[in-house]
Amino acid sequence: MSKQQIRQIIDHRLTQDGLVETGVRGVQLFRVTESVRCAPAVYEPSVIAIVSGAKEAILDGTSHVYDSSRYLVCSMSMPVEAGTPMASPENPLLGVQISLDTKVMTELVIETESAAGAIRTPKAGPLPQGIALAAWNDTFTDALLRLVELVDNPLDTTVLGDGRLREVYYALLKGEAGDSARRAFGVGNEIARSIEYLSDHLEEAVTIDDMAAQAGMSRAVFHRRFKQATTMSPIQFVKSMRLNNAAMSIAGGKSVNEAALGVGYVSTSQFSREFKRAYGQSPRQWSNTRQLAAAVT
Template sequence: MSFDVKLINKVQGFVQEEGMNETTLPALKLYVSSVEIPLMPIVLQPAICFVLQGRKKVKAGRLAYEYSPNTYLINSVIRPVEASVFDIASNKPYVGLSLGIDQHVVGQLMMEMNNWDHETSYAEQATLTQSTPLTSPIENALERLVDTLADPMDRGILSSAICRDLYYQVLKGPCGGLLRNSVSHHAGANRIAPVVHYIEQNFERNLDIEEIANVAGMSGSSLHEHFKQVTSVSPMQYVKSLRLHKARSMLSLGYQVSEVCFGVGYSSPSQFSREFKRYFGFTPSEAKSSVTAIG
């Protein structure tokens, strides 16, 4: 199945410019690009992501996830990746949208589903990100959610219930366990998900493998092995990626290089500049404000 052209036209009607567009629903973002975009580094947020037109690839180390109008992507944690958009034409630009994951709503839904059916279970997920086939109930919920953007009253009264419906449909799906991983306090979550959440909250500090391993309740070597199996990078590589992406974001907002260097946890400006250039291909001082269509 694929998205109705009417929905594609509706989304394009709410788009103001190329790239990422905020909406009056803080969790809902719209994306459009009239040109193909090669693999570039981004930080993927916890979200349910859809491609209405075109195709998108997300690459994390040796792992790659491709999705199109027939599928959608679930990403359960903040994750540095490379992403590209392709398979578009001059009269058919890339059109996509993402719905941020509300941990409170997802956690509440999981408790209610368990109360309704104590045999409810979630398939164990081998990764923190996955694409899965689109279903009619999810497409329907997404279209209703986009419709609320046109009417403030609909948005105020209906949007939260529609988002809840969409989360519910995703939870019932084959990759619903990924939403469980997005709820950091859930006792049954994947063992690596809480570690990633901890790194997200503390990456600017002088973290070491022993501290991170203590959070996981593992030895340093065991954590390294399990973490790399799930994310395809080591815990310390993950820390470095988050620092550099945060640095790039701060630079785009006009912060001074020295301020950014120390703000994201580096103690050596020369090391910061060297690692930044190695990762992005340009120096911190060359970093300019930019908007990506594939965020």
């Protein structure tokens, strides 16, 4: 019933396609009725919970479809292809997008792991991946409902918003994607730190050695652990992050040259070659045929 109540709130709040702010920082409601093929995007640390329809994110060739039975948690910035291939006026995509605040998430992870009697996840073994799907459970659903119920009451939003957002974060940590989030925001978050460093320095010539240094690892160890967490090699990941950000910039109206320089390419011709190899179109063809999708990315 709680999930249906969330849908009713979104339905009432959004009568047209788009994103709306809720008044709680980093929390947005969205509605999409247009089928959009998957296109390059960059998922920032966030939770995307859908109460109607389905959305797809493709990471390194693997499709992740999430809907009203599974929500998506992205615990690190990740280059993906995202779209709403099944959305239609008869079957709208409705949901909530929540940015994960690094400071709050880190505090919660430390608190839960240091609490008396807490069950600590062993740090050995493969790293959980940066994108994870989790089944909706009562704890998460109830916390999300309590958060979106604030949407039409500015006073309640101001007074209660941060606390209820914290409840959603906590429900996430207790859910199936909790391991991924703990490894990104708690002790052992070296890979997440290196990705954050890359995201903050995309316009610079960041090397794999630079990223390994941020993680405090040798190049060989960093390569192995990075691939465990992202499914991609560091070189492949860096290229995908640069090209996906550039594709989004071009779709948003920037010139090819501006987009290339903005993600660290000094040679426009090299950028154009790698772009066409990745997406099957030159940057100019892309800019002529691609508009910003109505879908949430």
